[in-house]
Structures are given as structure tokens and as C-alpha cells.
Amino acid sequence: MLSMKYWTATVLRWLKNSEQIVSMNNRNLGYIYPSNARKHYKLADDKLQTKRHLQSQGCDVVKTYAVYQHFYELTDLHNHLKGYESFVIKPAQGSGGQGIIVVVGRKEGGFVTAGGKFLTHKEIQKHIGNIIFGVYSLGMNDSAIVEAFLLGHEQMRELNTEGLCDVRLIYYKGQPVQAMLRVATKASDGKANLHQGGIGIAVDIRSGLTMFAQMKRVDISHHPDTGIALTGKQLPMWSEVLTLCEKVAKSMPLKYLGIDVALAADAPYILEVNARPGIEIQNVNHKGMRKLLEAVS
Secondary structure, eight states: OOOHHHHHHHHHHHHHHGGGOOOHHHIIIIIIHHHSOGGGHHHHHSHHHHHHHHHHTTOOBOOEEEEEOSGGGGTTHHHHHTTOSSEEEEETTOOTTTTOEEEEEEETTEEEETTSOEEEHHHHHHHHHHHHHTTTTTTOOOOEEEEEOOOBOHHHHTTOSSSOOEEEEEEETTEEEEEEEEEOOTTTTTOOOGGGTOEEEEEOTTTOBEEEEEETTEEOSBOTTTOOBOSSOBOTTHHHHHHHHHHHHHHOSOSEEEEEEEEBSSSEEEEEEESSOOSTHHHHHTSOSHHHHHHHO
């Protein structure tokens, strides 16, 4: 049970920062609608389009192994995947981490996920079929992307044993506004998604140092699975991350966006771009974005 001291500190911090918090309405009316023309949303909402655009601009993206758009393409799925020991399956138009499966190894009759679950070949086939059917994209027909599983940077592996760390940066008019590191847990099944039990860690944009950490909106200091300290750590390749994100931000017609970057073993890679990035990053950073956005304006 959380102590009264914790709740008092949380409430006081919220009251102190409430005037600087960008709410969902503030975000939509003040920044997204004026900055992101609806005709360009598809460029971010469809991960295949995002990849193709960024590749044309010389940005590093995760390698695509296969794309499935029709059910008949799944009849020979077993042979399609037999050459890959590990991979990631995701819906092209999914959001919130829904529909993503991270496969880290093979086992007789199927595959093992980052969270330790065993999935048969038929279960993988059914999952991809559900993606195509639109289960994870509001009922709209979708495409299933099978892409490379990236091995995390060696400095991050101790911190994130269940999957790959990624960094979310909010950009406005080409300028970075806030950043957070997202770390997977056993509860999130290898996916670094806050809504599914992942950890959000505030990152100082100038230095790349981690500052605060939260899990399910509760402040924490250590990883619940490993006991590793989460704050005061220097993220690797930070200057490369910022250089890559700046290139992405300048290449996109969207001027208010979230950019997700994987901290892989050899380099940072763009995972996706979001035209309507969430506002949870403010809670993780213990700081609202209002003044930061106004400073850019």
C-alpha cells in the first residue's frame, strides 16, 4: 500500500505543475490541429508508409522481413518464417502496443516470446490473420509487418532483460521538447509500452541522463524484475539519437509529433512516428510541456 507521504508529495507536485500541464484538449486544439494537416496523418499512422518515407530520406529504420496483407498469403507462413530465429510482428496501423508480438527464439512446434510464452505455428498464423482482419486497428483491414528483432545496446541489456528499450521524443517545429526512455517488464511481455506495464523514465534532452521513473503512474527507483537502479544513467549514443530524430522531424510534413527510437546494439533505429503522441510523458518527467512548447513558438 502506498503511504500518505507518497500521496501528499504527488498531490503537491501536481498542484505545482498543473498550470503547465498540456491536457488532451490543449494538445489537440493548440498544437496537433494547427500543426498536422489531416492529409498527412497516414504517413505516421501507417508504419509501412512511415518506413518507406524515412528510408527515402536516408533515415535508419528496422529491416522488414515480410508484409502480409491477404489471408491466402498465410498458407505457407511456416516456410516463410523458418529462416528467422527471432523477429517482431506488428500491425501496420496499430497503436498503444496492441497486437505486437516479440519472438526471441524457436522451439519445437513454435516460438518463444520475450515474455517467455510459447506460441505454436498455428497461433502465430491466427494472430497475423487477426491483424489483417483489423482486430488491432479499429476494424479496418490492416497489414501485418514482420521485421527484425533488434538486440539492445550492451549498456541497456542489464536494465531491460525482457525486451528492447526505446526512447520517445516529442518534437515541435523541428525542436525536441521532452524525452523519456521506455523499458519493458515481465508484466508488459517484452513490449516497452506504458499502458501494458512498461516503465517510463524521464531523460534530460541535453545530456541523455535518466532522471525520474514511473510504472503505472507510480514513482519508482528500481526495476521491479531485476532491482537495477533506473535513474542517473547515461543513455548510449545520445548525440546520434538526437541527430537521427532531427533528420526525421525535418523530413516529415507533421510539425508536432512523437518519434520512437530503438537503442540497438550497433546504432539507433527509428521504430515509428506518431502524429498524436500521448501526454503521459509529462507525468514521467514531473514537468508540464506548456512553457517548453511556448518557448518553441
